Ligand SMILES: [Fe+2]
């Protein structure tokens with residue numbers, strides 16, 4: 051289809067899901083799962099006698115292995131992807147490796163080529179107030195189940211660009227060390243072609259396809275096939291140089307007795323790809339975990355009650371609840387130290403490959419919706435949630451990281467949010483973002499800017515969370531000012547693409563439909579609706595293309611593999627046009643311990659002319675991006691292909707029907723480039739041959 055209309059695949063995706071979730075989720079039932087129905091599904095006839103599936107997620111703490119053979123190998127870029135790659139790996143469980151070692155070489159490792167080695171120091175507890183050495187071992191103790199897991203990191207620097215390296219990691223056990231390894235390729239130097247990929251909301255495979263054999267709250271076999279797809283994309287043109295993982299990595303916060311076990315199954319699954327190429331994560335709401343720390347990550351004073359609707363008091367798992375995430379990844383350093391003394395390395399960061407600057411943001415800092423660790427029970431006098439470590443979490447406890455890097459203030463003139471210097475603690479992530487964007491646009495080696503984060507500025511999903519005004523206020527003005535080309539997110543477990551947008555439709559108001567206590571149903575509300583720059587694609591050499599100099603294109607890519615698809619999209623029944631939920635302030639949490647607690651959904655709706663494409667047929671899928679720098683500054687184009695992945699329909703049986711053969715034809719293909727509409731006119735005016743490529 052060559053046209054601007056919102057496209058929807060009407061095919062039946064057969065979103066049959068299991069029924070494990072019903073009535074089980076207590077902690078963590080907040081944002082990510084709201085309203086996603088777990089339909090009762092009749093079991094398909096079994097062809098063989100498969101092992102009986104678990105009846106549901108474990109309700110006790112399952113011991114982790116006590117072996118030390120290295121696993122979960124995971125690569126990330128260092129500060130300069132052309133020369134710096136960080137190798138991370140783990141022990142399977144609660145026993146540290148005796149003498150963890152990394153060996154690497156630009157030639158295959160062998161007896162004749164032993165490579166270079168680095169032995170890691172003894173593990174030290176996660177401490178983000180400190181800079182980490184180039185080789186480090188990190189221990190993190192989960193607050194809710196007291197299991198300590200170990201993470202090993204080596205930052206390889208001064209590598210050669212565009213070069214393949216071979217590496218092995220060893221536990222150093224005597225007399226028989228366990229060793230495993232793989233190879234990777236550094237990013238090319240200068241203007242070069244490369245491929246990257248993206249999705250969020252991956253979760254874990256289900257019991258018979260994950261390492262532990264357990265079934266977790268969001269386990270789904272699509273999580274397995276989504277990783278396979280990155281190693282072998284459907285177009286047959288090979289695996290990407292690296293992958294962007296847009297938050298909600300594994301939903302460990304939903305399994306309060308076994309978060310380290312969930313992270314392990316996730317790590318083992320992703321490692322099938324991440325040991326071969328960097329996987330760069332962004333923080334999502336499900337990386338916010340309950341624990342026994344205060345907000346800054348220091349030991350809290352739990353157990354003890356907290357004020358209802360508070361920000362979880364002392365029930366955080368490490369700094370801001372991100373302890374597992376910050377232990378697992380040693381990401382490019384933003385050199386920002388938070389007001390509480392924590393270094394914010396990895397919370398948000400940037401790197402450049404070829405002519406593209408990539409920026410990973412933590413939207414938890416600016417969104418209005420709350421975090422995904424929440425104990426909200428509507429029953430009166432509900433008992434505290436007591437975990438195997440002895441943590442006792444009272445009903446009404448909710449994580450909320452809004453403003454955790456500093457304060458924001460609303461500017462009424464354009465309904466934006468900016469760092470509030472008057473408090474003495476302005477929002478550091480926003481300050482860093484503006485500086486990073488400004489420097490990128492001033493840098494002659496950067497043509498295009500790709501931002502990836504978790505939550506959505508724009509989504510029309512009905513069972514999902516909706517669009518968040520917090521992102522629109524804090525970041526869309528910056529995306530406009532510095533002409534960010536693409537913004538990738540997850541959070542909604544589906545696919546959606548916007549038209550290029552620039553600025554907002556002042557005076558086009560939304561309507562409050564689910565009022566918080568300070569709102570009235572039916573009143574208007576300024577949702578800062580993004581302004582559509584164009585609905586007409588450019589024909590670029592026969593391919594449909596969007597000029598991202600005219601506006602930023604937002605892609606929701608949340609179909610990694612969770613068990614909660616959300617690809618039902620809002621439509622105004624009177625007009626047939628897209629409609630979106632919008633969260634315009636923090637979701638109210640009502641009640642008391644005596645009466646029980648409930649949480650309000652998205653409060654408002656708006657007409658959504660910005661919604662250009664959805665996929666009602668398949669929730670799952672992955673995006674492939676091929677970057678071509680062209681010949682000169684500003685020539686870069688990115689060819690985008692979105693491939694759907696059918697939902698597995700026989701997860702509890704032996705077949706895993708639906709994804710054993712992944713689609714080879716993209717659901718959508720577009721080219722993104724800057725100034726291409728202008729160039730087209732110029733070329734047309736001069737009658738050059740390129741113009742006549744108006745075929746296709
Ligand atoms: Fe999610």
Ligand SMILES: [Fe+2]
Nearest residue numbers: 082298335541
């Ligand atoms: Fe999410």
